[in-house]
Amino acid sequence: MEVLSIIVLFVSFFVLLMMKVPVAYSIGISTTLSLLLNIDNLPGITTIAQRMTTGIDSFALLAIPFFVLAGEIMKRGGIANRLINFAKSLVVSLPGGLAYVNVLASMLFGAISGSAIAATSAIGSIMTDRMEEEGFPREFSASVNITSSTTGLLIPPSNILIVYALASGGAASVAALFIAGYLPGILLGVALMGYIAFVAIKRDFSKGDRLPFIQIWTYFRKAFFSLLLLVIVVGGIVAGIFTATEASVIAVLYAAVLALVYGVIKTKDFPSILLTSAKTTAVVMFLICTSMAMSWLFSFEGIPELMSTFLLDQFSNKFIIFLVINVILLIIGTFMDITPAVLIFTPIFLPVVMELGMDPVHFGIVLVLNLCIGLCTPPVGTILFVGSGVANVSVSQVIKPLLPFLAIMVIVLLLILYIPQITMILPDLFGL
Structure with a gap:
C-alpha cells in the first residue's frame, strides 16, 4: 500500500x-x-x-508577514529610486553602465525587501525604459533584471531562508543562514556583471561620464538610511539583540518612518499597503x-529514508550524489514555486547530504540558489513572467538572451556547491 x-x-x-x-x-x-x-x-x-x-504554528514564521509588509512599504516609498541613483553613480562611467546599475540596484533592493518579485517589478519598471534610451534591447534588459533579482533571496533578510530554517527542523538557524547568504549573493551579482562587461565590450555599449566624488557622496547620503536597514536587521540578529521575527517588526517600523519622511507615501496610503501585503502573505502561508x-x-x-538508501546504494562518490541531487532540484524548480519546493524537498534531501558531511546551512544556500534558477525558467518561472511583463516583451523574446545568464547562475551554483568555504566562512567567523 x-x-x-x-x-x-x-x-x-x-x-x-x-x-x-x-x-x-x-x-x-x-x-x-x-x-x-x-x-x-x-x-x-x-x-x-x-x-x-x-x-504554520511557528514563531519564526511570524517574520514573513512583517517582512512582506516592510517590502511593500519600501516598494512604494521611493526607496528603489534612491538605490538606483546611488548604484548608477558608482558604475555609470563603465561601458554598459546602466546594466550594472540594474544588477546593483536589484541586489540592494532585493536584499532590503527580501522579495525577488518586488525587486523585479520595482527595479525593472524603472530601469527597462532607461536602458532602452541608452541603446539596450528590451529583452536584454529584462534578462538582466530577471536573473539579478534572485540575489535578494540569498542576501538577507530573506523570507525563503526563514522557510528553509523551518523545514530543516532546527538544523540550520535563521541567523546562520542570513550571514551565510552574503558572499554567495554577492558572488552571483559579480558573476552576472562579469558577463555584462563581456557583452558591453563586444557590442560597444555606451558609457556615461565619470561623476565627481561629491555627487557620488550626495547619492550615497540620500540612500544611506535605506541601506542602514540591512545593518540594523541583520546586525541585530547576528549580535543576538533580537530574533528574526522581532527584526521583521523593526523593519516595518523603520520602513514606515523612512517612507513618511521621504514624503512619497502618506498615512492614507497605508490601508492599501496593508491589504496588498495581507493578500501576499495569505498566498505564501497557504502554500x-x-x-x-x-x-x-x-x-x-518513509520517503526520506528510501531516497537516502537509493542514492547511497547507487553512487559511492559523495560529490556525484551532490550533483545528482542538484540536477533533480533544477528539474523540480522549473515547474514548482520556490516556497513549496523548499518545504517539501528539504526533509528528503537534507538527511542525505548531512550523512555525507555537508553542513545544513551550506545545503540551504545551495538549495535556494538552485531553485532561484527555476524561478527564471519556464513553464512556471514566476520571475520570468513578472520580468517579461514589466519590460513589455514576450517570454519567447527573453529566452535567447536569458540563456547565458542562466549558464552563469549554474556555474556559480557549482562553485558554491563544491567550495563550501564561500558559504561557511562568515558563519564560522561569527561562531554561528
Whole structure:
C-alpha cells in the first residue's frame, strides 16, 4: 500500500499541475488522496487539517508577514529610486553602465525587501525604459533584471531562508543562514556583471561620464538610511539583540518612518499597503500549510529514508550524489514555486547530504540558489513572467538572451556547491 500511495501522491500532483490547478491546491489535494489510501476518510481529512494548522504554528514564521509588509512599504516609498541613483553613480562611467546599475540596484533592493518579485517589478519598471534610451534591447534588459533579482533571496533578510530554517527542523538557524547568504549573493551579482562587461565590450555599449566624488557622496547620503536597514536587521540578529521575527517588526517600523519622511507615501496610503501585503502573505502561508502537510506525509511514508538508501546504494562518490541531487532540484524548480519546493524537498534531501558531511546551512544556500534558477525558467518561472511583463516583451523574446545568464547562475551554483568555504566562512567567523 505504501508504494501505491506514493505513486498516487506524485501522479495526482503532476496531473493537477498540468491541469493548471494552483500549486497550493495541487499539493493539498494530492496529499489528501494519498493519505486516504492508508487510513479512513474522517481521520485522514482530520490529520491533513491538523498538519496544515500545526505546520504554520511557528514563531519564526511570524517574520514573513512583517517582512512582506516592510517590502511593500519600501516598494512604494521611493526607496528603489534612491538605490538606483546611488548604484548608477558608482558604475555609470563603465561601458554598459546602466546594466550594472540594474544588477546593483536589484541586489540592494532585493536584499532590503527580501522579495525577488518586488525587486523585479520595482527595479525593472524603472530601469527597462532607461536602458532602452541608452541603446539596450528590451529583452536584454529584462534578462538582466530577471536573473539579478534572485540575489535578494540569498542576501538577507530573506523570507525563503526563514522557510528553509523551518523545514530543516532546527538544523540550520535563521541567523546562520542570513550571514551565510552574503558572499554567495554577492558572488552571483559579480558573476552576472562579469558577463555584462563581456557583452558591453563586444557590442560597444555606451558609457556615461565619470561623476565627481561629491555627487557620488550626495547619492550615497540620500540612500544611506535605506541601506542602514540591512545593518540594523541583520546586525541585530547576528549580535543576538533580537530574533528574526522581532527584526521583521523593526523593519516595518523603520520602513514606515523612512517612507513618511521621504514624503512619497502618506498615512492614507497605508490601508492599501496593508491589504496588498495581507493578500501576499495569505498566498505564501497557504502554500506553507499544504507543503508542510505533504512534508509530513513524506515522513509518514518513509520517503526520506528510501531516497537516502537509493542514492547511497547507487553512487559511492559523495560529490556525484551532490550533483545528482542538484540536477533533480533544477528539474523540480522549473515547474514548482520556490516556497513549496523548499518545504517539501528539504526533509528528503537534507538527511542525505548531512550523512555525507555537508553542513545544513551550506545545503540551504545551495538549495535556494538552485531553485532561484527555476524561478527564471519556464513553464512556471514566476520571475520570468513578472520580468517579461514589466519590460513589455514576450517570454519567447527573453529566452535567447536569458540563456547565458542562466549558464552563469549554474556555474556559480557549482562553485558554491563544491567550495563550501564561500558559504561557511562568515558563519564560522561569527561562531554561528
